[in-house]
Amino acid sequence: MSRATSEALRFDAVTKRYGALTAVDDISFTVEQGETVGLVGPNGAGKSTLLKSLIGAIRPTSGAVRIRGSRITELPAPGRTVGFVLDPDGLTPGLSVLTALRLEARALGVDRVAVDRALERHGVADLGRRRVGNLSTGQRRRVALAAATLASPGILVLDEPTNGLDIEAVIDLRTHLVARRAEGLTTLVSSHDLGELTRLVDRVVVVNRTVRYDGVLPASSAEEAEAWYLTLVGGVADPVAHPSERSAS
Numbered sequence: 114m115s116r117a118t119s120e121a122l123r124f125d126a127v128t129k130r131y132g133a134l135t136a137v138d139d140i141s142f143t144v145e146q147g148e149t150v151g152l153v154g155p156n157g158a159g160k161s162t163l164l165k166s167l168i169g170a171i172r173p174t175s176g177a178v179r180i181r182g183s184r185i186t187e188l189p190a191p192g193r194t195v196g197f198v199l200d201p202d203g204l205t206p207g208l209s210v211l212t213a214l215r216l217e218a219r220a221l222g223v224d225r226v227a228v229d230r231a232l233e234r235h236g237v238a239d240l241g242r243r244r245v246g247n248l249s250t251g252q253r254r255r256v257a258l259a260a261a262t263l264a265s266p267g268i269l270v271l272d273e274p275t276n277g278l279d280i281e282a283v284i285d286l287r288t289h290l291v292a293r294r295a296e297g298l299t300t301l302v303s304s305h306d307l308g309e310l311t312r313l314v315d316r317v318v319v320v321n322r323t324v325r326y327d328g329v330l331p332a333s334s335a336e337e338a339e340a341w342y343l344t345l346v347g348g349v350a351d352p353v354a355h356p357s358e359r360s361a362s
C-alpha cells in the first residue's frame with residue numbers, strides 16, 4: 114500500500130473547494146522520513162486546510178493524503194505514529210491539564226510518567242492543576258505540544274506552532290525539534306516565521322493555492338528568506354474564486 118518505505122507524508126493531487134472558492138488546487142508533495150519541512154504561504158493560502166486534511170478534519174474535494182502510506186483512520190494507533198498541534202488544538206477546556214493529558218495517555222496506551230515527562234519537557238509541569246480553558250495562548254500551545262508528543266510519535270505536524278509563544282518557549286521548541294530530528298523525527302511545520310525556518314528545515318514547500326516552490330530554502334538569514342519569498346508569492350493569498358467573480362475583477 115505504501116509507495117515508498119521512506120515516505121512519511123504524502124499529499125496527492127489534493128484539491129479542496131469551499132463552495133465557489135478553491136482553497137487548495139491540485140497540490141502534491143511528500144515529506145520523507147526524517148525530514149523537517151516548512152509549509153509556507155500567505156494568509157489564506159491553504160496551509161491549514163492541507164494540514165487538517167491529514168487528520169481527516171477536512172475531506173479533500175479530490176486527491177488523497179497519506180500518513181506512512183495509509184489514511185489516518187487506517188493507522189492502528191494514530192497518536193503513536195503522528196502528533197498534531199493544529200488550531201483549534203483539540204484540548205477540552207473544562208478539564209485540568211493533568212486530567213486532559215492522562216486521558217490522552219490512556220487512549221494512547223502510555224503510562225502516567227509520560228505525562229509528567231511531556232509537561233516537564235515543554236516547561237508546563239507547574240500548570241497541571243490549571244483548567245485548560247483558563248490557560249494563556251502560549252501556555253495552551255505548550256500543553257498541546259506536550260499532548261502531541263506523549264507517545265513520542267515519529268511524525269509531528271505543527272500549524273504555526275510559535276504563535277503566541279514567548280521567546281523562551283520558541284527556543285525550547287526549536288531545541289526539542291532539533292534534538293528529535295537527530296533521532297529521526299519527521300516534521301511538517303507551517304509557519305510565517307521564515308527566520309525560524311532557516312534554522313529548522315531541510316526543505317520548504319511554498320503554497321498559494323497551488324505549489325509555488327518545493328525545495329531547499331535558498332537563504333541563510335531571515336532577510337534573505339523574506340526577499341526571496343516576496344519575489345515568489347508577494348504577500349497576498351491567491352484563491353481562485355468562482356469564474357463569475359474572477360471576470361468581475
Ligand SMILES: Nc1ncnc2c1ncn2[C@@H]1O[C@H](COP(=O)(O)OP(=O)(O)OP(=O)(O)O)[C@@H](O)[C@H]1O
Pocket residue numbers: 131134136154155156157158159160161162163352
Ligand atoms: N470552513 C471553511 N469554509 C469556507 N472557506 C474556508 C473554510 N476554511 C478555510 N476557508 C478558506 O480557504 C482558504 C484557505 O484557508 P486556510 O485556513 O487553509 O489558509 P492558511 O494558509 O492556513 O491561512 P493563515 O496563514 O491565515 O492561517 C481561505 O480563503 C479561507 O478563507
